[in-house]
Amino acid sequence: MLTQTKLEILIKEILPLAQRAGLECPHIHFELVDAQDIHALASYHGLPVRYAHWSFGKTFGRLKTAYDYRMSQIYELVINARPFYAFIDRSSTDAQALLIVAHVLAHVDYFSHSRLFSTTTPNILHQSSWRSRRIADLGRIYGNNAVESLLDAAWVLGDHVGRIGGHKEPAGDPSDILGFVAINSRVLEEWERQVLLMVRDESRYFWPQRLSKINNEGYATFWHTRLTRELSPGTEITWQIAHLNSRLLATTPPRLNPYALGARIYERLYQQHGITQVMAARNLLDDAGLIRIGLDEHVIRHCRLDVFREQDSALSSPYAGPEQIKTQLLQDVEHAGVPYLSVSPRSREEGSLIIEHHFDGRDLDFYELPFALKAVSQRLWGGLVQLHTIKKGVHHIASHNGSRWADEVV
Structure with a gap:
């Protein structure tokens, strides 16, 4: 069982090696937590204070089941904030902790230098805590069902919040569909617009992480391998480090291992x-x-x-x-x-929400599409929502007006 005192000793052992290698390691707050705690953190996508939503509980159940059946284990979780926070499973051995700390230091260096994270807000934890309290207050005022149905519909568009590094203001980028709806919907009340913009801001925080999973994990794995090789901890510790590293790099097709692919590149x-x-x-x-x-x-x-x-x-x-x-x-x-979608300029002229799919050779999921468009039409837009796409080589216009779904071949 790892203790805070032992962890600090291990940090002092690996940190000078990382700094000599050129890694930038600003202040990191290390916290030891139980496996259940780290699963809870992961189910909230790494933000320990976040608004309540049923999907987080679903994710927690999946992670805990995988852990209970020894199918997977989360050793660490890093929050890109200032200061940085790193949560480590206290059941880790000393050998595992050496590798984990080296991995964390490389993650922090990556967050500090990658252009993708140059616009990330440093006080994300304070903002997330405020959003959590605000949404809880709205649930008491307007009812939990109203708030949760709004969040469900907002999440349909949660992947479409504009290019990171581009327009920060809502609806400034045609691909910022959620921002466009929040600003231009004629049926949303002011508190509902606020919630949509909260979801948009959080999505923009997470988006760079989704764009850089292979790069980030590969970079951290590349460095934890090099740094731990410079240690001389003894035969038993060395063997345990190698054993954990081999588990992290194990490849089982057809699943892609981002650690292995990124580190090898x-x-x-x-x-x-x-x-x-x-x-x-x-x-x-x-x-x-x-x-x-x-x-x-x-x-x-x-x-x-x-x-x-x-x-x-x-x-x-x-x-x-x-x-x-x-x-x-x-x-x-x-x-x-994620499919690349954007708001058509005709949306402002016609009053309907017209979305264009920039086809890349892959069809959209027409099983899920009616439910997605229905949620946006009924809960967010209050009118006709159209999506122009290609299906099996043919131009389709999928639409929903809140009560009826249509799929028209053009």
């Missing part, structure tokens, strides 16, 4: 171009950018990305070349794998 960048290229990739790239410059045949083989199902009748061959694999992976991570 960073290792290749270091071997081919040195530490300068590693730091440049940290500073400038999201997942798509890292894959574009670093994914090669060596990385594909090492991470077992070339494993295909032979029984897939749609494939003439069970294998794909490096370029095909790279193209597919880029499609999966570009824009965090």
